[in-house]
Amino acid sequence: MQKILRRVATAERVVAKRTKAKDLKWFKKDKKESWTTQKQQLDVVREEFKSAKMAVKEDWELGPLAPRLNYGGYAGARGTISETRYASAAKLTLTMRNRRCQWAGGAYNLNIVVGDRVVLIDGPDKGRIGKIMRIDHEKAEVEVQGLNKSNIRIAATLRAETDPPLVNMEIPIPISSIRLVHPISDPATGLTKDVIINQLVHGSITRDRMTGEKVWSRIVPGLNVEIPWPKKPEPDYKDNKCDTMRIDVELKTFVPTLISPPMPVSLIDELRHKYSRFRTRHDPEYIARLEAEDQAKEDRKKLMDSMRTPLQELHRAEREKKKKKGKPRLTLEMLEKIGEVMAKNLEMTRNSPGIPEAPSSGLSLEEVLTDEPPPEITASETTASEAAVPEVAVPETPSETPSETPSETPSETPPPPPST
Numbered sequence: 001m002q003k004i005l006r007r008v009a010t011a012e013r014v015v016a017k018r019t020k021a022k023d024l025k026w027f028k029k030d031k032k033e034s035w036t037t038q039k040q041q042l043d044v045v046r047e048e049f050k051s052a053k054m055a056v057k058e059d060w061e062l063g064p065l066a067p068r069l070n071y072g073g074y075a076g077a078r079g080t081i082s083e084t085r086y087a088s089a090a091k092l093t094l095t096m097r098n099r100r101c102q103w104a105g106g107a108y109n110l111n112i113v114v115g116d117r118v119v120l121i122d123g124p125d126k127g128r129i130g131k132i133m134r135i136d137h138e139k140a141e142v143e144v145q146g147l148n149k150s151n152i153r154i155a156a157t158l159r160a161e162t163d164p165p166l167v168n169m170e171i172p173i174p175i176s177s178i179r180l181v182h183p184i185s186d187p188a189t190g191l192t193k194d195v196i197i198n199q200l201v202h203g204s205i206t207r208d209r210m211t212g213e214k215v216w217s218r219i220v221p222g223l224n225v226e227i228p229w230p231k232k233p234e235p236d237y238k239d240n241k242c243d244t245m246r247i248d249v250e251l252k253t254f255v256p257t258l259i260s261p262p263m264p265v266s267l268i269d270e271l272r273h274k275y276s277r278f279r280t281r282h283d284p285e286y287i288a289r290l291e292a293e294d295q296a297k298e299d300r301k302k303l304m305d306s307m308r309t310p311l312q313e314l315h316r317a318e319r320e321k322k323k324k325k326g327k328p329r330l331t332l333e334m335l336e337k338i339g340e341v342m343a344k345n346l347e348m349t350r351n352s353p354g355i356p357e358a359p360s361s362g363l364s365l366e367e368v369l370t371d372e373p374p375p376e377i378t379a380s381e382t383t384a385s386e387a388a389v390p391e392v393a394v395p396e397t398p399s400e401t402p403s404e405t406p407s408e409t410p411s412e413t414p415p416p417p418p419s420t
Helices: 002-065 094-100 267-271 284-306 310-325 332-351 365-369 379-388
Strands: 117-120 129-136 141-144 149-153 166-170 178-185 192-197 218-220 225-227
Touching (some): 117 141
Antiparallel strands (some): 117 129, 117 178, 149 166, 178 192
């Protein structure tokens, strides 16, 4: 079972890695396409500005002799802008969107919705009030009804023959270029006037249990006045012949019991493959078969280890003999032999010229091996040991002759000192 869990974890890591690489690939592709579209849009704007400046210059200099520009694709649409300039093609980052929506509470929980009355603080319609028709959250732009309109030139391939070559429609405007307008009563005078609200903050944010959507209130900081949300119009549903009746939807056709499971056992195998590598629950027979396969592999490994060459058998037998013998230990006989060899080497070293003879301690090998300190030797014991040592005569070497040997002279004792 552990092997199955490891296989599932490995498969999940592989899939996550592939998904991450795929997302990165699509992100780069979208970024490249966005950059290309933005570049094309800027090129169109530069070309239109250039042609408009040239037309104004020719009209001023040539007057009635200026070339006619109201022909071809511009027939009946002179002075309009192309459809590529209808909306910005660049994708804004979260920082840029938050900067645009700073006065309205940020880009995540925006405090303006469709139906709010706003005033334009920038553009040709500055100071005019209108209702929000559409909000583009990805670009932090809005379309205000009846404001910021312009003539859009429609290409001949995108319209019918009877359609006009231009359309007058609203152009999106950034959220930073609008402000909310709401009637607020003055507590001093009691008059109710439309007030331009320059800042909105969030109230208590909760989540609806039924729909799962976030619900919060919008408050004007400083005044602590709550701005109500605009009422949404109720949708008008029309009944069709193919619609399912409400009585049929609410009819209970299944009553679960504790006797039988709510769904067939084989339903899991239909929803997910029975032997999927992402599945963590399997049948006992499948788990037993996998365990048997693993055990067979282990047995085969052991069988391969038991097959050895004659040389490997010899080495194995020698290792077993060494294990049976155990670690070697030094006996007293071995220690005495080692001591003799060391003494012999020491004697050879002493007889070599230039090395003084070290005084012997007079201790035996057993006393040296023991950890007890040697006994103290008194002056009387020293005299007795010197007397007990016999005199050893040094034999003469064959190379020596009687003539070369020095004559022995008796040693004379010095006279005693005179008494005073």
